[in-house]
Amino acid sequence: xxxxxxxxxxxxxxxxxxxxxxxxxxxxxxxxxxxxxxxxxxxxxxxxxxxxxxxxxxxxxxxxxxxxxxxxxxxxxxxxxxxxxxxxxxxxxxxxxxxxxxxxxxxxxxxxxxxxxxxxxxxxxxxxxxxxxxxxxxxxxxxxxxxxxxxxxxxxxxx
Amino acid sequence: xxxxxxxxxxxxxxxxxxxxxxxxxxxxxxxxxxxxxxxxxxxxxxxxxxxxxxxxxxxxxxxxxxxxxxxxxxxxxxxxxxxxxxxxxxxxxxxxxxxxxxxxxxxxxxxxxxxxxxxxxxxxxxxxxxxxxxxxxxxxxxxxxxxxxxxxxxxxxxxxxxxxx
Ligand code: FES
Numbered sequence: 001x002x003x004x005x006x007x008x009x010x011x012x013x014x015x016x017x018x019x020x021x022x023x024x025x026x027x028x029x030x031x032x033x034x035x036x037x038x039x040x041x042x043x044x045x046x047x048x049x050x051x052x053x054x055x056x057x058x059x060x061x062x063x064x065x066x067x068x069x070x071x072x073x074x075x076x077x078x079x080x081x082x083x084x085x086x087x088x089x090x091x092x093x094x095x096x097x098x099x100x101x102x103x104x105x106x107x108x109x110x111x112x113x114x115x116x117x118x119x120x121x122x123x124x125x126x127x128x129x130x131x132x133x134x135x136x137x138x139x140x141x142x143x144x145x146x147x148x149x150x151x152x153x154x155x156x157x158x159x
Numbered sequence: 160x161x162x163x164x165x166x167x168x169x170x171x172x173x174x175x176x177x178x179x180x181x182x183x184x185x186x187x188x189x190x191x192x193x194x195x196x197x198x199x200x201x202x203x204x205x206x207x208x209x210x211x212x213x214x215x216x217x218x219x220x221x222x223x224x225x226x227x228x229x230x231x232x233x234x235x236x237x238x239x240x241x242x243x244x245x246x247x248x249x250x251x252x253x254x255x256x257x258x259x260x261x262x263x264x265x266x267x268x269x270x271x272x273x274x275x276x277x278x279x280x281x282x283x284x285x286x287x288x289x290x291x292x293x294x295x296x297x298x299x300x301x302x303x304x305x306x307x308x309x310x311x312x313x314x315x316x317x318x319x320x321x322x323x324x
Binding site: 014 | 260262263264265266281282283284299
C-alpha cells in the first residue's frame, strides 16, 4: 500500500493483515555529486515500486527517510531509530529499510531491523526492455528476502 | 467596412472569446469532477483499449505469465502501466486471469508454493486459487480472481480491462 488516502482507507479496514513497513533511505547532496545522489534515490524507488506491487496487501510503503550525505552516522542512526520506534510501536512488526547508499551497510549492526542495500545500476544507459529485465532479475533475489523475513520472528528492539 | 461595423465586430469577437475561454475553463474543471463522481469504475479498471498479448498458438494448458503495457488515465496522470495476465487454454476455451489477489491485492503466482501444485498462491496471507481462478475456501480471499476481457483477431490474443466475477 502507498502513502495515499485511498490506500489508507484500505489499511484501516485491514490493519491486522498489514504488518510490514518499507522505508526508503535516500541521501541528498547538492554540493559534489548531485547525479550520484539522484541515481541512488531513483533506483531505490524503482525497486520499492516493484516490491509494493508484489506485496501490496501486506506491505506499507512509507515516505523516504532523507538525509544530507554530510550528516554524521550517529545523528542519522538516532533519527532512524526514532522512526523505527514510532512505526514499530504503532502496528508494524517488520520494518524494511531499502537503500542504494552503501554507507548504511557499514553501520548495519546498528539498524533496528532488516536493511536491504542494493547498488544503483545505471539504467539510463540501457535499452528500456533490457532495463526491465535487469529489474526483474533483481526482484527475483530481493523478494525472497521479504518472504523469508515473514517466516521469522519480528526483530526484537531493545528497551 | 464602416467604422461602426468594425467596432461591433471587435466587441463581439471579445465577447465570444471571453465566453469561450470561460466556458472552456469551467468545463475543464467540471468534467473531471463529474467523471470522478459519476463513474468510480473508471478508476478501478481504467479505460483501456485492447492490447495484443500473444499469439493463440503459444498458449498451453498450463497457465503462463504474460506481461504487457497499457496506458492508464486516472484523475491526475496518464501513465504507462505494466500489466500481468496468467493465460491458459483448454480445448477451445481461453482464460486470462488477473494476478491481483482478491484479498488485499498482492500478486499471485501459479504454483507459487511447492505444497500446492496446480494452484495460484498468494505469498502475503497464503491465499489460494484453483486453476480457473476460483478462490479456495478457508483462505483469506473471498472471491475468484478477476478475468480479462479478451478478443481474438487473426490468431492473436488481445486483452482489455479486468472484470470482477
Ligand atoms: S493479499 Fe492475498 S491472501 Fe491476502
